[in-house]
Amino acid sequence: MADAGAADLGTSAAADGALFRKLVAEGYDQCAEAYLRQHSQQASDDDLRQEPFRELMAELPAGAHVLDAGCGAGVPIAKAIVDDARQMRVTGVDISPRQIELAKQLVPSDRATFLCSDMASLVCEPESFDAICAFFSVFHLPRRDHAAFFARAASWLRPGGRFVFNLAAGEDGDGECDLSTDFLGATMVWSSYPRDHTVKLLGAAGLSVVKEELKMVTTGDEVDRSGLRFRFFHCRKE
Numbered sequence: 152m153a154d155a156g157a158a159d160l161g162t163s164a165a166a167d168g169a170l171f172r173k174l175v176a177e178g179y180d181q182c183a184e185a186y187l188r189q190h191s192q193q194a195s196d197d198d199l200r201q202e203p204f205r206e207l208m209a210e211l212p213a214g215a216h217v218l219d220a221g222c223g224a225g226v227p228i229a230k231a232i233v234d235d236a237r238q239m240r241v242t243g244v245d246i247s248p249r250q251i252e253l254a255k256q257l258v259p260s261d262r263a264t265f266l267c268s269d270m271a272s273l274v275c276e277p278e279s280f281d282a283i284c285a286f287f288s289v290f291h292l293p294r295r296d297h298a299a300f301f302a303r304a305a306s307w308l309r310p311g312g313r314f315v316f317n318l319a320a321g322e323d324g325d326g327e328c329d330l331s332t333d334f335l336g337a338t339m340v341w342s343s344y345p346r347d348h349t350v351k352l353l354g355a356a357g358l359s360v361v362k363e364e365l366k367m368v369t370t371g372d373e374v375d376r377s378g379l380r381f382r383f384f385h386c387r388k389e
């Protein structure tokens with residue numbers, strides 16, 4: 152449980168979007184290698200991203216351009232996109248300079264572009280992507296910014312384009328600022344609205360939810376084995 156100092160930091164981060172983002176960026180700079188070892192190195196069926204990602208890929212045309220928002224070190228997702236036989240392109244964006252450095256090393260392809268930026272303030276051409284995936288990243292934006300991010304994401308998608316992402320689910324995932332002082336050794340913050348409010352925000356952005364799935368982590372490290380749950384949203388731009 153967070154001590155008083157951590158609780159104060161959480162309260163400050165909830166009120167200050169710049170501090171919130173600084174904690175996230177510095178936290179992932181610090182734990183990028185540990186995260187890579189634990190969660191990103193290999194695709195496996197225990198990996199909650201795999202099924203939603205496979206379903207997304209099945210919808211996409213040859214040569215599709217995918218935005219990977221909060222791409223981390225680029226594996227397994229961005230790498231799988233450029234390795235697909237259909238010659239797809241990926242643009243990965245991440246707020247952590249270290250994650251982007253790793254992504255450039257691990258996914259060296261002329262069909263991959265990696266940018267270090269806050270995905271919520273990224274500037275993209277309207278209707279320039281066939282799909283956007285954001286696995287385990289939207290909940291690192293302060294929740295008051297979720298509506299604006301969904302609206303921007305919708306504007307970047309071609310009509311009929313797909314947006315697949317997840318949030319934490321359940322009591323642990325519904326806070327304005329949930330803070331851990333030991334996320335793979337780093338301080339980290341998360342923020343989400345409950346499911347019904349998120350669905351409203353998506354609808355207001357012009358994104359209809361075509362499928363939702365609640366998934367529970369059952370393997371992995373100690374934290375994972377505690378039964379964390381995540382809700383995956385598959386959306387379509389109208």
Ligand SMILES: C[S@@+](CC[C@H](N)C(=O)[O-])C[C@H]1O[C@@H](n2cnc3c(N)ncnc32)[C@H](O)[C@@H]1O
Nearest residue numbers: 179221222223245246247269270286287288291
């Ligand atoms: C839990 S990791 C997930 C990485 C990757 N999507 C995956 O599934 O392996 C979350 C990533 O989102 C990035 N992130 C968090 N907030 C972000 C923001 N506002 N803009 C861009 N990236 C962000 C973090 O730096 C981190 O690399």
